[in-house]
Amino acid sequence: MSSNSPYKDYAYYRIGTVDDFIERIGRKVAIEQQDVAVFKTSDSKWFALENKSPGPKGGTLVEGIVSGTILYDPICDWRIRLTDGQVMEPDTGQVRTYPVQLEGNDVHIGIPKDGGEKRNG
Numbered sequence: 001m002s003s004n005s006p007y008k009d010y011a012y013y014r015i016g017t018v019d020d021f022i023e024r025i026g027r028k029v030a031i032e033q034q035d036v037a038v039f040k041t042s043d044s045k046w047f048a049l050e051n052k053s054p055g056p057k058g059g060t061l062v063e064g065i066v067s068g069t070i071l072y073d074p075i076c077d078w079r080i081r082l083t084d085g086q087v088m089e090p091d092t093g094q095v096r097t098y099p100v101q102l103e104g105n106d107v108h109i110g111i112p113k114d115g116g117e118k119r120n121g
């Protein structure tokens with residue numbers, strides 16, 4: 001990864017190739033004890049979120065429905081922005097996000113070097 005990356009406090013892990021991912025279908029990966037849901041949108045943008053619903057019923061996000069850059073929580077149907085993990089009104093909450101980098105055909109996810117204790121926002 002580039003030393004000029006704004007995500008220098010992250011360790012990057014290869015999780016597969018671009019061809020391993022289907023548009024708008026989440027894929028679960030485990031990295032450094034983090035359960036991550038990875039999504040590729042129909043316009044080939046990449047997002048990675050903690051695979052844990054912020055909703056009151058809990059559950060995972062990997063089976064959520066993607067529309068544009070919005071993820072619909074599969075359990076409580078909350079709308080979550082893939083860009084920053086923010087739950088949209090009228091609901092509240094936030095999901096941890098992780099940077100995704102493409103290096104050639106390889107997909108890499110960044111996990112915070114501090115063990116993931118910091119949250120977005």
